Amino acid sequence: MEAPHNLSAEAGVLGAILYDNAAFYRVRDVLHGECFYSLAHRAVWEAIETHIREGRVADGVTLREWFEGESRLKEIGGAAYLGDLLDQCAFGPEIIDYAGMVASLWKRRSLASLGGELSKAAMNSGDPDKLLGEHEAALEELQKHSGAVVETHDAGASLLMALESQKDRASRFVKMGLPSLDRKLGGLMKGAIHVLAARPSMGKTTLATVIGHEMAEAGAPVGFFSLEMPRESLATRKACYEAWKRGRRIRYFDVEQNQARPEDLEFLAGGVDALSAKRFMIDDRMGLCPQQMAAAIRSMNMRSKRAGHGPLQVIFVDHIGHLKPDEGRRNRYEDTGNVSKALLEIAKRFDLAVVVMVQLNRASQAEKRKPLLHDLRNSGEIEEDAHSVIFLHREDYYLERAQSEGTPEEQADASRKLTAVRGQAEIIIAKNRNGPVGTELFTHSMDNNVIRERGNVERAA
Structure with a gap:
């Protein structure tokens, strides 16, 4: 049985960021490289993240040049694939929904993998408490990425977030x-x-x-x-x-x-x-x-x-x-x-x-x-x-x-x-x-x- 994934949602998120790098800041708190099922999508996300964090533009032209310089252009399917991502770009609020979908599917895959490891280890381990302790860290890591994507449009929303932070x-x-x-x-x-x-x-x-x-x-x-x-x-x-x-x-x-x-x-x-x-x-x-x-x-x-x-x-x-x-x-x-x-x-x-x-x-x-x-x-x-x-x-x-x-x-x-x-x-x-x-x-x-x-x-x- 194939692991749960949605390549269209992944492509929609990446295309939106290539079209407008500001979209990266709307989804960066909920997504990371491992969330992407496609290895090509994962490589593109990591390249986008590197460019933006270094203050450079991340678009079809700059990424093509970067992948060519790294001799990795074939890894993502060639220059044409970067153009395909732009064609599948998610606009407006869709990127929020797509990012949430990609993150949710990654969690499901991770839980399935962890469950398999736990089942296998349980058959061979003599100390269940130790086994629970060892696998609990992996579950906690998943929980760290359980926050929803939140958009703030004005100073009033920022103030409300600050007040909520004080309550927290x-x-x-x-x-x-x-x-x-x-x-x-x-x-x-x-x-x-x-x-x-x-x-x-x-x-x-x-x-x-x-x-x-x-x-x-x-x-x-x-x-x-x-x-x-x-x-x-x-x-x-x-x-x-x-x-x-x-x-x-x-x-x-x-x-x-x-x-x-x-x-x-x-x-x-x-x-x-x-x-x-x-x-x-x-x-x-x-x-x-x-x-x-x-x-x-x-x-x-x-x-x-x-x-x-x-x-x-x-x-x-x-x-x-x-x-x-x-x-x-x-x-x-x-x-x-x-x-x-x-x-x-x-x-x-x-x-x-x-x-x-x-x-x-x-x-x-x-x-x-x-x-x-x-x-x-x-x-x-x-x-x-x-x-x-x-x-x-x-x-x-x-x-x-x-x-x-x-x-x-x-x-x-x-x-x-x-x-x-x-x-x-x-x-x-x-x-x-x-x-x-x-x-x-x-x-x-x-x-x-x-x-x-x-x-x-x-x-x-």
């Missing part, structure tokens, strides 16, 4: 639901990595579940890869945060240790937002590699679309130290760098924001200072790859430890200082490619899995 840029960011952070960051940019880093026990997972919950509640589908905490524990934390928002303080470790009051358990069960829960999907498998994560994202996207919510807008990875590289392990620095690059590729491939949790080393914890960008130096190239870097710091954590473990003098000093900072969390925006950096003060109730804007944490009695 705004849609590139997913609001976090924490106004002070959204004002500085604009939200989490899709197609990018965002680092959420802290020392152990600071509350990284708490902050991530709060942001994820707010996003899901606002309508953005969220995927959460919990690589060290079981999904039941993560769901419990999220439920306790929901309970706090509805006015009830329930400690998540009471629930996990079967010490919660029956009325609290009933309150938790009755308050689960079914729609929000469906938009917040958890994968708690350990030892994943980025390729397996990509396969999981595809599955989550299908589930989310079936539920009418659209594809994922953001994923959380808790945390990067538990991800395996796609290839064999080398050393921790190289492994983390390779994983970071793979996560950036996932962000771009699926057009979503990737929030990567990073646990800072315990050596820096002994200093009890606020974290800095250079604390990420042992985490591969993730700081370089990241669009934004956020640190979470709680001074009260160190003071509470000093109050119970320090010398009598240290205990007394910690007690005095603790009064001023108890329940306070600092979220430090250390890197922001879109705008300002700086520190925002939040309040927290870690027992209830809550980190909120200052003044809001006392909502529940």
Whole structure:
């Protein structure tokens, strides 16, 4: 069976450009050389493109001279064929229709070819996830050429396009639901990595579940890869945060240790937002590699679309130290760098924001200072790859430890200082490619899995 094509449409487009080179600019965004089924047509398109991009006229005379100089005139059927193309020239709006037809037929041929390759490879490959990942890039390349040909006739149309472009840029960011952070960051940019880093026990997972919950509640589908905490524990934390928002303080470790009051358990069960829960999907498998994560994202996207919510807008990875590289392990620095690059590729491939949790080393914890960008130096190239870097710091954590473990003098000093900072969390925006950096003060109730804007944490009695 012959591959789908339309030689008349191809000739009509080429003839129109030879007649008036301005027509090239009307179709250049939707066509490229491979779109042409005829090898002669492909050669003529490439010659036209070369001439116009170099500022030269591309018509029957100049192309004949060029093909003769390249000893390729016979390849296109001789000088007479250039005249035939002019005879088949498409006029007016027809060139738009013809160009769309040529591009559509190329996509059909490409899909058929890709399907054949995929079918053949599937019979011989032992790893379907790897196979999907390898062929996904080819599908994405086809999607890049899926835009329609658009004509603008006046300044008003250009202005409308500019306004649409601004709307599109705004849609590139997913609001976090924490106004002070959204004002500085604009939200989490899709197609990018965002680092959420802290020392152990600071509350990284708490902050991530709060942001994820707010996003899901606002309508953005969220995927959460919990690589060290079981999904039941993560769901419990999220439920306790929901309970706090509805006015009830329930400690998540009471629930996990079967010490919660029956009325609290009933309150938790009755308050689960079914729609929000469906938009917040958890994968708690350990030892994943980025390729397996990509396969999981595809599955989550299908589930989310079936539920009418659209594809994922953001994923959380808790945390990067538990991800395996796609290839064999080398050393921790190289492994983390390779994983970071793979996560950036996932962000771009699926057009979503990737929030990567990073646990800072315990050596820096002994200093009890606020974290800095250079604390990420042992985490591969993730700081370089990241669009934004956020640190979470709680001074009260160190003071509470000093109050119970320090010398009598240290205990007394910690007690005095603790009064001023108890329940306070600092979220430090250390890197922001879109705008300002700086520190925002939040309040927290870690027992209830809550980190909120200052003044809001006392909502529940």
